[in-house]
Amino acid sequence: MKPVRVKIDGREVLVTEGTTILQAAEKAGVPIPTLCFHKRLEPAGICGICAVEVEGNPEPVLACNTSVSEGMSIVTSSDKLTAMRREILKNLLAHHPMDCPICDKAGECELQDLVYKYNVTGVGTPKPISKFTETYTTTFIRAWPERCISCLRCVRACSELQGNYALSVVDGPEGVLISYDPSKCVSCGECIQICPTGALTEKKAWERWRIWQIERKVRTTCPYCGVGCQLLLHVRKGKIVKVTGVEDAEPNRGRLCVKGRYGFDFIYSEERLKTPLIRTSAGFREASWNEALDLIARRFKEIIKLHGPDAIAGVSCARSINEDSYNMQKFFRAVIGTNNIDHCART
Ligand code: SF4
Ligand code: SF4
Numbered sequence: 156m157k158p159v160r161v162k163i164d165g166r167e168v169l170v171t172e173g174t175t176i177l178q179a180a181e182k183a184g185v186p187i188p189t190l191c192f193h194k195r196l197e198p199a200g201i202c203g204i205c206a207v208e209v210e211g212n213p214e215p216v217l218a219c220n221t222s223v224s225e226g227m228s229i230v231t232s233s234d235k236l237t238a239m240r241r242e243i244l245k246n247l248l249a250h251h252p253m254d255c256p257i258c259d260k261a262g263e264c265e266l267q268d269l270v271y272k273y274n275v276t277g278v279g280t281p282k283p284i285s286k287f288t289e290t291y292t293t294t295f296i297r298a299w300p301e302r303c304i305s306c307l308r309c310v311r312a313c314s315e316l317q318g319n320y321a322l323s324v325v326d327g328p329e330g331v332l333i334s335y336d337p338s339k340c341v342s343c344g345e346c347i348q349i350c351p352t353g354a355l356t357e358k359k360a361w362e363r364w365r366i367w368q369i370e371r372k373v374r375t376t377c378p379y380c381g382v383g384c385q386l387l388l389h390v391r392k393g394k395i396v397k398v399t400g401v402e403d404a405e406p407n408r409g410r411l412c413v414k415g416r417y418g419f420d421f422i423y424s425e426e427r428l429k430t431p432l433i434r435t436s437a438g439f440r441e442a443s444w445n446e447a448l449d450l451i452a453r454r455f456k457e458i459i460k461l462h463g464p465d466a467i468a469g470v471s472c473a474r475s476i477n478e479d480s481y482n483m484q485k486f487f488r489a490v491i492g493t494n495n496i497d498h499c500a501r502t
């Protein structure tokens with residue numbers, strides 16, 4: 156790729172041909188405000204807030220979808236740009252409810268942060284309008300259509316990232332509206348994770364909390380299948396209250412399925428098995444691990460003596476890590492003496 160040298164707010168940066176102004180600015184360490192842009196999505200150029208001035212251009216250009224060219228000189232902040240950004244934010248707030256005090260997103264809302272950053276005041280009394288064709292709620296999602304800023308990140312994430320096409324755009328009387336098709340939704344929660352505002356919020360929670368009450372976020376690997384998606388567990392009062400995908404890590408790059416994102420309450424189930432159970436003629440009884448493992452070893456030996464090793468078969472669990480699955484097949488082939496070994500995810 157051809158190298159391109161550009162200047163951003165006086166800082167020179169070397170990038171490759173095809174790089175956008177936004178990407179070059181990031182490399183130069185210059186922040187440019189965005190709303191409809193998200194790193195995992197194709198740039199859509201909807202909100203206009205990332206517009207910057209380019210020397211020689213009479214009008215600002217969008218940083219998210221304009222490629223740099225050799226010698227380009229870019230200004231990302233000026234009185235003109237600040238006025239333009241304030242105007243965009245004012246227009247959004249004009250149809251937005253004053254919900255910050257009760258909004259789950261307050262504290263990490265991209266709209267709230269920009270309104271604060273650009274000190275947008277004097278908006279008057281807002282006239283909130285719904286940007287959805289209907290208010291919907293599912294087991295996991297609660298939609299707040301008046302808080303939506305029509306950035307379409309959710310629509311694009313549902314199609315571009317998840318391939319579900321459950322959200323679409325239709326024409327409304329005052330602009331585009333978002334339409335939700337429950338028959339296509341798989342409750343993956345990607346739309347919630349990518350929404351910059353509190354227009355889509357998590358419905359599943361053991362109690363309500365504010366963003367700043369999350370004590371820590373613990374990175375881990377999803378236990379549900381062998382893909383190994385990377386998760387962040389949001390912990391409050393020592394309990395997991397929410398799960399999000401790690402956006403800059405393979406293999407999922409932020410994406411999760413319904414189990415990985417929402418299937419965490421089993422951890423706190425009273426019915427969870429924590430001790431081995433041995434079946435007796437009177438039913439199950441609790442046993443120690445040593446007793447249970449001794450019983451299994453004794454029964455294996457008895458079966459092998461009576462019927463040979465091929466009378467035993469093993470099926471390893473798809474939730475196991477590669478190393479455990481390797482050990483399982485090694486144990487069956489080298490210790491038991493049979494090739495009767497399979498994996499439940501193969502079927
Ligand atoms: S979406 Fe953001 S700006 Fe709107 S009410 Fe919620 S926190 Fe406030
Ligand atoms: S939960 Fe997933 S499938 Fe359903 S609308 Fe959101 S992104 Fe689309």
Ligand code: SF4
Nearest residue numbers: 303304306307309350
């Ligand atoms: S629901 Fe959220 S992500 Fe979707 S368009 Fe509205 S603000 Fe953007």
